[in-house]
Each structure stands twice: as structure tokens, then as C-alpha cells.
Amino acid sequence: MMSFQWLQMRISEENDRRKKETNTLARLPSALEEVHEALQVCVQQYRDAFGEEAAELQLDPPRIKVIARQEASEGWKQNSTVEVLLVPILPGFQIDNGSGGDPWIVEVGVLPGEKLYYRDREKDQYITMEDLTKRIVDRAFFPKLPE
Numbered sequence: 001m002m003s004f005q006w007l008q009m010r011i012s013e014e015n016d017r018r019k020k021e022t023n024t025l026a027r028l029p030s031a032l033e034e035v036h037e038a039l040q041v042c043v044q045q046y047r048d049a050f051g052e053e054a055a056e057l058q059l060d061p062p063r064i065k066v067i068a069r070q071e072a073s074e075g076w077k078q079n080s081t082v083e084v085l086l087v088p089i090l091p092g093f094q095i096d097n098g099s100g101g102d103p104w105i106v107e108v109g110v111l112p113g114e115k116l117y118y119r120d121r122e123k124d125q126y127i128t129m130e131d132l133t134k135r136i137v138d139r140a141f142f143p144k145l146p147e
Helices: 005-050 129-141
Strands: 055-060 063-072 075-087 092-097 104-110 116-120 125-127
Touching: 005 055, 005 063, 005 075, 005 092, 005 104, 005 116, 005 129, 063 129, 075 129, 092 129, 116 129, 125 129
Parallel strands: none
Antiparallel strands: 055 063, 063 075, 075 092, 092 104, 104 116, 116 125
């Protein structure tokens, strides 16, 4: 039986790709939890500054919801919401603000040593957890401030 070197290389590449994809999909729930934990810190700091009712963070996998409220004469009124949705087909997150604008797509991957990375798909650049949380909470907490 004839064996082609190029075919063996492609089979090996595809095998590696499939393993990487399986590993990334298995890590997505922990990536969502990691983002949730970072957002908890942000929400608490916002509450400390503006009151306990000023913000809420909900985790309902596959979704995180950040809700911002503003005090009004009739009580606290919700003024913005941002949702972080886990999208396995990316794999990554789709971040939507309640105003109906274009979603922000963030791809998630796994580096050697099982460390997660985040990549802004539109800008084609890697981002830190600080960048990720800033972009999420900016949309919820500070919609009237320029980015």
C-alpha cells in the first residue's frame, strides 16, 4: 500500500487541531467563571461608589448579565444591561449591550500550560482580563462617557 507523506502530515495536523478544539471547548465554562469572578470585583467597586442597588451581576450559564441602575425619585431605575454569552461555535463570548448595537466578539483559546487567552476578533488582537472587564463594564456602568 502506498503512503503519501503529505497526507500523513495533514492527518497529524488535523489530529492536533481536533485535540486543541476539544480542550478549548472543555475550558469554556471555566473561562466564563473566570470572567464572572473578575466582574464581581468590578461590580462591588461600583456598588461601593454608588450604592448597593446601583449594580447587579447574574451568572446563569451560559450567560453573565451585568445590570446598572441609577437612583431616581421613585427608587432605583435600571438604565443599562450588558450580557456576556458563551458561544461554543466561536469558541468564545458574544458581549451585547441592551441598546441593540453590534455585539463584541471575543475568542477564547488555551495556551500551553492550560492558561486561557482572549482575542478581540474585530481588532484581531489579544486582550488581557483587564481589557475584557473594562469593555464589558464600560458598556453597562458608563454608557454616557466616551470610551
